[in-house]
Amino acid sequence: MSKARFLILQLLVKLRQICIDPSIIYDNYDGGSNKLDTLINIINEYSANGHKMLVFSSFKTALNLVKTRLDKEKIKYYMIDGGVNSKSRINMVDDFNLRNDIKVFLITLKAGGTGLNLASADVVIHLDLWWNPQAENQATDRAHRIGQKNTVEVIHLISKGTIEEKILELQNKKRMLSDKLIDGEIRDKNILSELTEE
Numbered sequence: 233m234s235k236a237r238f239l240i241l242q243l244l245v246k247l248r249q250i251c252i253d254p255s256i257i258y259d260n261y262d263g264g265s266n267k268l269d270t271l272i273n274i275i276n277e278y279s280a281n282g283h284k285m286l287v288f289s290s291f292k293t294a295l296n297l298v299k300t301r302l303d304k305e306k307i308k309y310y311m312i313d314g315g316v317n318s319k320s321r322i323n324m325v326d327d328f329n330l331r332n333d334i335k336v337f338l339i340t341l342k343a344g345g346t347g348l349n350l351a352s353a354d355v356v357i358h359l360d361l362w363w364n365p366q367a368e369n370q371a372t373d374r375a376h377r378i379g380q381k382n383t384v385e386v387i388h389l390i391s392k393g394t395i396e397e398k399i400l401e402l403q404n405k406k407r408m409l410s411d412k413l414i415d416g417e418i419r420d421k422n423i424l425s426e427l428t429e430e
């Protein structure tokens with residue numbers, strides 16, 4: 233990969249993080265985060281109505297900020313990231329599914345994309361968007377497991393006028409192309425070879 237492309241990818245990641253909370257990138261930033269405020273409001277409202285939630289993010293740093301906010305609000309939660317061993321994961325998942333006093337499970341997208349059965353949750357919140365909609369779908373499926381009795385509501389928190397809107401647009405294009413390929417609407421065998429890197 234060229235240096236220029238690597239730099240662009242780094243900048244795109246930073247832009248995504250700024251959408252969550254600029255303090256992830258800027259040490260001196262103390263202006264707050266509309267997205268985290270909105271998330272906490274959603275969590276308070278839904279937990280008061282008896283719902284259990286899965287909150288996904290690509291960034292552990294973002295979930296650490298959410299943890300701080302949940303601690304302030306005295307909301308009980310569990311968190312899984314890449315550093316949690318498999319035995320602890322199983323214990324947390326079982327505990328979350330059995331207990332009514334723990335309403336929130338924070339999960340990094342990579343650590344919790346597969347293998348977890350969290351059917352006691354009926355709300356899935358994506359704090360940020362991923363380039364690949366399939367990764368998000370896999371994460372959402374943690375709540376759509378055997379034993380799920382409720383309709384699962386999926387919430388995407390998207391900052392208006394930011395790179396997140398562009399990612400959403402890209403995801404929708406990928407989804408449409410994928411659907412057309414699967415449904416057989418695209419029959420031209422050369423179509424795949426004509427797709428550009430962009």
